[in-house]
Amino acid sequence: MTIAKETIRSLRAVTPxxxxxxxRHISQRFTADNSTELTVLHDISFNLYEGEIVAILGRSGAGKSTFLRALAGLVKPTSGTVKYRGETLTGPxxxxxxxxxxxxxxxxxxVQDNVELGLKARGMPKAKRTKLALDAIDMIxxxxxxxx
Known part of the structure; x- marks a missing residue:
């Protein structure tokens, strides 16, 4: 079964x-203890647009978490770049x-201290992070x- 190009376009919930x-061109390689190189991601390019919801699917060990860590700035890709709102990431x-x-x-x-932990690490003032944490706790x- 072939899906027409028009059908695929209609699945996009937002206009980019x-x-x-x-x-752009994200690759991630790791060196194992025995000095062999393992390529986890190879030349992946991806855009996320305002209002879009995306699912990343793949088998265990396929590199989903590694890719998310690169997008979050928690790991620096072996090659390629990640930009957030036009600015190249150099950290989280x-x-x-x-x-x-x-x-x-x-x-x-x-519970509240755990929720506030990331906000505290960013240097957010206590009053603001307390309000945001309590709002999040209520929401869930x-x-x-x-x-x-």
């Missing part, structure tokens, strides 16, 4: 206008937050568990 993230992307699949909470912190239905 404002580019949020632009990844200010417009991305990741929730990892594995358990990643600090068990010695309260954990109201009343801030001190847990």
């Amino acid at each position: 206008q404002s580019t949020i993230i632009e990844a 992307n200010p417009g991305i937050a990741l929730v990892f699949q594995t358990f990643a909470l600090m068990p010695w912190l309260t 239905g954990l109201d009343g568990f801030e001190s847990a």
Whole structure:
């Protein structure tokens, strides 16, 4: 079965206008303990536009998390560039937050402290991060568990 070009275009929920993230020719290679090189990503280009929702699908070990880490500025790609709103990333992307699949909470912190952790690392003032954290906690239905 062949899908017509017109059908594919109609699946795009937004008209590309404002580019949020632009990844160009991203490749990521790692060197294993035995000195062999493993290519996880090879020449991937990608744009994310304002208002667009994207899913990245692939089998386990395909490089999805590595690609997301590159988009978030948490790892520097072996080659290629990532831009956020037109600016080349040189560190953590200010417009991305990741929730990892594995358990990643600090068990010695309260729910609220865990939610505020990233905002605190960015140097956000206490009053502002408290308000944002409480709003997020309320939004996901954990109201009343801030001190847990």
